[in-house]
Amino acid sequence: MNQSQLDRMKNGKGFIAALDQSGGSTPKALAAYGVTEDSYSNEEEMFDQVHKMRTRIITSPAFSSDYILGVILFEQTMDSKVEGKYTADYLADHNIVPFLKVDKGLAEQEYGVQQMKPIPDLDETLRRAKERNIFGTKMRSVIHEPNESGIKAVVDQQFEIGKRIIASDFVPIIEPEVNIHSEDKEKCEEILREEIFEHLNGLSENENVMLKLTLPTKANAYKELAEHPRVVRVVALSGGYSRDEANEKLKENDDMIASFSRALAEDLSVDQSSEEFDQAIKNAIESIYDASVNKK
Structure with a gap:
């Protein structure tokens, strides 16, 4: 475990950029960026x-550690390079x-929920992630309805896998998303x-997690979770x-601080000049940073 990175995630000012679109979300992300499916x-x-x-x-010059604490990567991105370095090393x-x-x-x-599909190659993925100097992981489930047994199953699965990830010396981001369109979201x-x-409460003193949660209907609904000693950050x-x-x-x-994906990239386009692109990402980053560190 990189202690300086852990300290930064626990105490630093900024937010996490989610650049981990995959599977069915990748064509949508590219289309929003202006790259249509006939381009590949x-x-x-x-x-x-x-x-x-x-x-x-x-x-981009705007993508600075002055604002960005961390980045969530997709597996191919982890194995790809940025300016000649593996992405995690560049970051x-x-x-x-x-x-x-x-x-x-x-x-x-x-x-009323969608659990994660099985992750049969998790141990191998974690081994490779360690080689690529990855600090933590992220995994997502979705909750659509207030079904107690369904929600329990989602959280059970998240923490069961999360403990395996902790045992491999990573900090897992537990992400049980609540659908914002749920009729009973609160x-x-x-x-x-x-x-x-x-x-x-069942975690030991050396088992720590992060939580990635949908912005709640009731403000500060997750404040007590953020204050829990086993939670690095919400x-x-x-x-x-x-x-x-x-x-x-x-x-x-x-x-709570941000870990936005679509909301980060919504004004970006492949057709923008370097100046236009850098200004657009700068505006997005500064506004998300402000919302993460300056509260009402």
């Missing part, structure tokens, strides 16, 4: 296009902490909070909110 003919070319997009973001050289998305996507909805969040608490996903909406909601939550 297979998966390899698609990931080449998305790596170019991510490289452009990461190497670490710029005082930005690298994380790796390790889940394989979502299972079909059952009991009730989902209440059940989720209690389930997470129960698991946090970060917020934008979940489909626009950047302006997400920023306003984030400002209402004292102990």
Whole structure:
């Protein structure tokens, strides 16, 4: 465990950039960026296009450790290079902490939730992540309805895998997303909070996690989770909110910082000049940073 990176994640000012679009979300992310599906003919070319997009973001002068604490990477991004260095090494050289998305996507909805698909090669992925100097991991489930058994199953799975990740000397980001369109979103969040608490209380003193949670309906609903001694940081996903909406909601939550994906990149385009692109990403980064560190 890199202690300086752990200290930065626990105490630093800034936010985490989520650049880990994968599978079905990659074509959508590229399309929003202006790269249509006729621009690539297979998966390899698609990931080449998305790596170019991510490289452009990461190497922008605005993408600075003054604002960015960490970055969540996709597996191909971890194995790709930025300016001649593996991505995690490039980030670490710029005082930005690298994380790796390790889940394989979502299972079909059952009991009002979508658990993660099995991760059969997790141990091998973690071994390679250690070689690539990755600090932590991220894995996502989704909650659609306030079904207690479904939400319990999601949190059980997250922490079961999370403990395996901790045992391999990483800090896992536990991400049980609550669908922002859920008709009973606040009730989902209440059940989720209690389930997470129960698991946090079962962790030993050397088992630490981060939590990535949907911006809650009730401000500061997750404040007690953020104060738990086993929680390094609570970060917020934008979940489909626009950047302006997400920023306003984030400002209402004292102990949350951003970990935005779509909301970070929503104004970026492949057709922008270098100056236009850098200004657009600068505006996004500064506004998300402000929402992460300056509260109402």
